[in-house]
Amino acid sequence: MPKVTFKNTGASAEVADGKMLKEVTKENNWSVAYxxxxxxxxxxxxxxxxxxANVSPMEDKExxxxxxxxxxASVYRLCCQCKINGDCTIEQ
Ligand code: FES
Known part of the structure; x- marks a missing residue:
């Protein structure tokens, strides 16, 4: 299972492949606003x-x-638009 780390706090979570990053942050109470x-x-x-490389390809709107x-746009992503496909670390 992919592991997502929230650099701000050092917290991490193992998530299902293809899970929306938005869901990961909300379910783990990471301080990302929407x-x-x-x-x-x-x-x-x-x-x-x-x-x-472990988050879904970016679409034009994002x-x-x-x-x-x-x-x-090569390093910033919108949590409400991308899915997790492998280990990654995010920072707000
Ligand atoms: S909440 Fe508006 S762009 Fe993600």
Whole structure:
């Protein structure tokens, strides 16, 4: 099972392959805030500091939101838009 680590606290969780990152943060009470939950507001943006290749490919809507906010879409992701496919570490 993939392991997701929340660098801010050092907490980690083993999750089912393909689980939404949004669900991981909510179920583990990690302090990620949400707004639209539809990839539009950018509130749930986190930096994937390790394992960028282990989260689902980015779709255009997510890339546009991150880019409009002036952030680097190669390392930042929206928790409400990506799925976990392997070990990764996120940081807010
Ligand atoms: S909650 Fe709005 S982009 Fe994720």
């Amino acid at each position: 707004g639209c939950e539809d990839g539009m507001c950018g509130t749930c943006m986190v930096k994937v500091v390790e394992g960028q 890339r546009e939101t991150i880019t409009v906010m002036g952030m680097d």
